Each structure stands twice: as structure tokens, then as C-alpha cells.
Amino acid sequence: MVSPPVLLFIVLCSCYYIAHGGDEHGFSVTLEPRRATVSVPLVHRHGSRAPSQNPDKPSFTERLRRNRARANYIMSRASHGMASTRGDDANVSIPTHLGGSVDSLEYVVTVGLGTPAVPQVLLMDTGSDVSWVQCAPCNSTQCYPQKDPLFDPSKSSTYAPIACDTGTCRKLGDHYQNGCTDGGAHCGYAVEYGDGSKTRGVYSNETLTLAPGVTVKDFHFGCGHDQRGDNDKYDGLVGLGGAPESLVVQTSSLYGGAFSYCLPAQNSKAGFLALGAPSANATGFVFTPMRHLPDVATFYMVTLTGISVGGKQLDVPPSAFRGGMIIDSGTVVTGLPHTAYNALQAAFRKAMAAYPLLPNGDLDTCYNLTGYSNVTVPKVAFTFSGGATIDLDVPNGILLEDCLAFHESGPDVGLGIIGNVNQRTLEVLYDAGRGKVGFRSGAC
Known part of the structure; x- marks a missing residue:
């Protein structure tokens, strides 16, 4: 049951003057496989x-x-929970x-x-x-x-x-x-x-x-x-x-x-x-401690400590993130606690002021980008406990069908969820044995 590890890499976008009209979310981004x-x-x-x-x-x-x-x-389940030898090449x-x-x-x-x-x-x-x-x-x-x-x-x-x-x-x-x-x-x-x-x-x-x-x-x-x-x-x-x-x-x-x-x-x-975890090549990862909920083994959690938009850190107190964030591949849109979400929404809307907001979108920050040949989307970055910082893919890790892929999850004391849109093109490594979660940019 031994197989060489497989890692596919792409270059993660870090700037954000992009052509409108390529993929299903209305943008085209050139992806370059590294390996x-x-x-x-x-x-x-x-x-x-x-x-x-x-x-x-x-x-x-x-x-x-x-x-x-x-x-x-x-979040209901998680909130309830809050009250053999392997060779180096054994990855598949x-x-x-x-x-x-x-x-x-x-x-x-x-x-x-x-x-x-x-x-x-x-x-x-x-x-x-x-x-x-x-x-x-x-x-x-x-x-x-x-x-x-x-x-x-x-x-x-x-x-x-x-x-x-x-x-x-x-x-x-x-x-x-x-x-x-x-x-x-x-x-x-x-x-x-x-x-x-x-x-x-x-x-x-x-x-x-x-x-x-x-x-x-x-x-x-x-x-x-x-x-x-x-x-x-x-x-x-x-x-x-x-x-x-x-x-x-x-x-x-x-x-x-x-x-x-x-x-x-x-x-x-x-x-x-x-x-399996990369045994020889962990280059490029940034790591943050993995958190666990009492009596609920299912979920993987991390602590978010800050968010930036367009390179500027949002003024959000650490207490706004104390509930923790579950990382979930099956949830689509990220849910942020009240204070963090309001700050992100305001900063993102300001950066996107050149484009008309839709009055009644399926999410509350959606844009009508019809007729725009080029759209500038601001970079969004997360910082986690321990200082690990990741840039979300632009635009596909930020926008979902021309909407900001975030919503408010509830009060600051509660949990949040990092959905799969924000995780796009990142390698997310769950290493429970070492008690950490890693992120590596431009991995697919």
C-alpha cells in the first residue's frame, strides 16, 4: 500500500487586475502548473x-x-461540544x-x-x-x-x-x-x-x-x-x-x-x-495550531487573529475571533462572527466602489459586472494564531458568482466556518498527530 506522494501546484494570484469573462465566476486567471x-x-x-x-x-x-x-x-453540533508503521513514501x-x-x-x-x-x-x-x-x-x-x-x-x-x-x-x-x-x-x-x-x-x-x-x-x-x-x-x-x-x-x-x-x-x-503528511518536502507551508472541541471529534478548528483587505489590516479586536473557526470542505461560503464580517464587508465594498452593487443578491455583497471588460478585485488575507498568513486566491477564492463569498455567522462569542471557496488553490494540511494545520499557496 505504498505509493509516491502526489502534489500538484499552481502559481497563486497576488494582484488583481483581471480580465472579466473567463470561468464560471466571471473571471479568467492564468494557472501555471509547477509540478x-x-x-x-x-x-x-x-x-x-x-x-x-x-x-x-x-x-x-x-x-x-x-x-x-x-x-x-x-455550529449547532460544535457548540454542543463546547459545553502501523508508515514509510516516508507511504502517501497516496x-x-x-x-x-x-x-x-x-x-x-x-x-x-x-x-x-x-x-x-x-x-x-x-x-x-x-x-x-x-x-x-x-x-x-x-x-x-x-x-x-x-x-x-x-x-x-x-x-x-x-x-x-x-x-x-x-x-x-x-x-x-x-x-x-x-x-x-x-x-x-x-x-x-x-x-x-x-x-x-x-x-x-x-x-x-x-x-x-x-x-x-x-x-x-x-x-x-x-x-x-x-x-x-x-x-x-x-x-x-x-x-x-x-x-x-x-x-x-x-x-x-x-x-x-x-x-x-x-x-x-x-x-x-x-x-x-499522509509530506515527509521530505514541507517547503512553503505556514502552520497554525489545530484546536479541538470537547466531545466532538469530527471537526478541525483553527484560530483566526486578523483579516486584511487590499493589504490593509482590518480594525477587529482579537475577542471577535475567540470562538474559533472550523475548516470545512463541504461548506461553500465562509461564516464570520458579527464584528469581523461587518469590517470585511465595509472594506471590500469600499475597494469595489467602482462597480454597481446588486440590491437583492443571494449574498449581501453582490455586483453587476455586466459590460466590464476588466475588474479589479482587492486581495484578502487571513492571519492565524502563531502568525501564519495566507492570501486568498483572486478572484476565485473571494468571489462566488460575482458575490463576496462570506456571510455573518452570528455573535462574536460563537464559532465561524472557513468554507471551500476561500480554500481554493491552497494546499490545506491537517496533521492531527502534530496538532497543526498547514497552508501552502498555489498548490493546484
């Missing part, structure tokens, strides 16, 4: 590089509604893509499940733990229409349902436990997400293929037979949270419990999901 090796792609689930296209994808308003519901759910990298093919503003990876391996297009989610796919048999009232055929466990020689009276079933977290199913013989799982969607079925063992020749034996996942809610065309989800059920923890004896990813800024680009 590429074997990888498994990651794409946006609505992107042109994703495996299929759907003309009936949900509206921007609907996708933002789901995003806000998810963010509220995550999986390409990631923007999920346009499955009608989402989230990101997907393609892995193989079963023997023989069947390709599965899965959402990549750091905010949940249980991985799952829709399994046959499942009729149209119980399973949503997905891009690919349903995974059929009867055609795999390595599939096995987990028995209900086993330690593996008993260790399934209370948040995911669904008793016994199939007449009491098998372990049942159930997951409900913040946007109202849910999945339940049989907790199972299977062989997971991450890359050619790189497999995970006896991978625990949910074989879903009952899915409800506003799901899109994806085949399932891969959970990358910090609880024992996640792919990261299940493979910790191989990859040390560390992982990183780079989310591509455009539909035409690929990023990566890499299991």
Missing part, C-alpha cells in the same frame, strides 16, 4: 471536468440555502474536482469500491465521518437518481455486512448508530446532514481502491438503502473528519492520520486529496 505526479483527480461537482453534466442543476439560491443549513447544523494522492457533474458547489473524488473495483464519485467532506454509497437494491422512492449505476454488493467478492453483535458495530458512534437491521443480523447506520438530507442502511466492510495498486482492506462504510433530501447526482460521500469512522482515522496506521488537499479554482482544473 505534477500520479494522482487521483478531485474536481468541482458541477465542473466541466466532472464525469457527467446535468442541465437541471439546482439554482445558486438553492445551493446557498443548503450551504447555510449545513453551516447552522455544524487522489485527484479532486469541482463537482459540476453532480450539481454542487462542493468537490468530488473518484475511487474504486469492491472486487472488482467499481468507480464511485464521492463528495469529499471534512465535516463528517461515515463514508457511504447508494447500494442496490434501492428503488426510486428510497434512493435519489445518481450519475452512475448503484453499487451492487452482490457482485463484489470482498463485500461483507458487519454483524450487529460485533465490537465494530458497538464502536459505531452514537451519532451514527441505527440499531440492528435485516432481522437483527446486521449493523445499521444512519447519518443526517445539516441541509436535511439523510442516509441509512447497513454498515459494511469492503475493499477500497484509492489509486492503481493502492487498496484499503476491510474499509468500514455505509451501504445505503434509504436516502432522503435534496441530494444531487453523486454516488456517495467520503468522510474525512476526525472520528474513528472516517477514512483518515481508519487508515491512520498507514498514513499517520494526516492528510491534505487542494481544491481547484476552476471547473477545468484538477486538484488532489493526499493521505
Whole structure:
């Protein structure tokens, strides 16, 4: 299970006179690959590089509604929580893509499940733990229409349902436990997400293929037979949270419990999901301490200490950030506490005063850029505890469909969430064993 690490790099934009009219967000940016090796792609689930296209994808308003519901759910869970030997070359990298093919503003990876391996297009989610796919048999009232055929466990020689009276079933977290199913013989799982969607079925063992020749034996996942809610065309989800059920923890004896990813800024680009920390080449990373919530292992948190717009630091007291920020690949738009958000919004609007605001945008700082051949977008930078500072990609890490990709998350004492738009083109490294989160610019 040894594979060379895969890292794809691009040059991160640092200035911001840009031509209007290139990608889905209304801008074009030249991306220059610095290095590429074997990888498994990651794409946006609505992107042109994703495996299929759907003309009936949900509206921007609907996708933002789901995003806000998810963010509220995550903060509700988090707030409740607030009251083997591995060689240097043991990393594996999986390409990631923007999920346009499955009608989402989230990101997907393609892995193989079963023997023989069947390709599965899965959402990549750091905010949940249980991985799952829709399994046959499942009729149209119980399973949503997905891009690919349903995974059929009867055609795999390595599939096995987990028995209900086993330690593996008993260790399934209370948040995911669904008793016994199939007449009491098998372990049942159930997951409900913040946007109202849910999945339940049989907790199972299977062989997971991450890359050619790189497999995970006896991978625990949910074989879903009952899915409800506003799901899109994806085949399932891969959970990358910090609880024992996640792919990261299940493979910790191989990859040390560390992982990183780079989310591509455009539909035409690929990023990566890499299991294992860079052992020899950590050049270019800046690091900040990783925080944890009591009794909620899922979420990864950092402390934001400052924000700048156009190179000027905002006048925001440290107390405005004391609740902490969850980093979440499955949330689209970043939620900032009240004081920080108001300061960011005012500074950004001032810098963009040359362009007309839309009076009733889906987010509250949206622009009508029709007719502008060139648009100047100010740089936005985050500073974290320990002094780590990152510049967000311009414009794709700041604007979402010509809107500022931020909203107010609530009072200063509460949590915030760093969504996937702000993470674009950065390599984000989660190293729980060393208690730190790293960021490296221009990585995909």
C-alpha cells in the first residue's frame, strides 16, 4: 500500500487586475502548473471536468440555502461540544474536482469500491465521518437518481455486512448508530446532514481502491438503502473528519492520520486529496495550531487573529475571533462572527466602489459586472494564531458568482466556518498527530 506522494501546484494570484469573462465566476486567471505526479483527480461537482453534466442543476439560491443549513447544523453540533508503521513514501494522492457533474458547489473524488473495483464519485467532506454509497437494491422512492449505476454488493467478492453483535458495530458512534437491521443480523447506520438530507442502511466492510495498486482492506462504510433530501447526482460521500469512522482515522496506521488537499479554482482544473503528511518536502507551508472541541471529534478548528483587505489590516479586536473557526470542505461560503464580517464587508465594498452593487443578491455583497471588460478585485488575507498568513486566491477564492463569498455567522462569542471557496488553490494540511494545520499557496 505504498505509493509516491502526489502534489500538484499552481502559481497563486497576488494582484488583481483581471480580465472579466473567463470561468464560471466571471473571471479568467492564468494557472501555471509547477509540478505534477500520479494522482487521483478531485474536481468541482458541477465542473466541466466532472464525469457527467446535468442541465437541471439546482439554482445558486438553492445551493446557498443548503450551504447555510449545513453551516447552522455544524455550529449547532460544535457548540454542543463546547459545553502501523508508515514509510516516508507511504502517501497516496487522489485527484479532486469541482463537482459540476453532480450539481454542487462542493468537490468530488473518484475511487474504486469492491472486487472488482467499481468507480464511485464521492463528495469529499471534512465535516463528517461515515463514508457511504447508494447500494442496490434501492428503488426510486428510497434512493435519489445518481450519475452512475448503484453499487451492487452482490457482485463484489470482498463485500461483507458487519454483524450487529460485533465490537465494530458497538464502536459505531452514537451519532451514527441505527440499531440492528435485516432481522437483527446486521449493523445499521444512519447519518443526517445539516441541509436535511439523510442516509441509512447497513454498515459494511469492503475493499477500497484509492489509486492503481493502492487498496484499503476491510474499509468500514455505509451501504445505503434509504436516502432522503435534496441530494444531487453523486454516488456517495467520503468522510474525512476526525472520528474513528472516517477514512483518515481508519487508515491512520498507514498514513499517520494526516492528510491534505487542494481544491481547484476552476471547473477545468484538477486538484488532489493526499493521505499522509509530506515527509521530505514541507517547503512553503505556514502552520497554525489545530484546536479541538470537547466531545466532538469530527471537526478541525483553527484560530483566526486578523483579516486584511487590499493589504490593509482590518480594525477587529482579537475577542471577535475567540470562538474559533472550523475548516470545512463541504461548506461553500465562509461564516464570520458579527464584528469581523461587518469590517470585511465595509472594506471590500469600499475597494469595489467602482462597480454597481446588486440590491437583492443571494449574498449581501453582490455586483453587476455586466459590460466590464476588466475588474479589479482587492486581495484578502487571513492571519492565524502563531502568525501564519495566507492570501486568498483572486478572484476565485473571494468571489462566488460575482458575490463576496462570506456571510455573518452570528455573535462574536460563537464559532465561524472557513468554507471551500476561500480554500481554493491552497494546499490545506491537517496533521492531527502534530496538532497543526498547514497552508501552502498555489498548490493546484
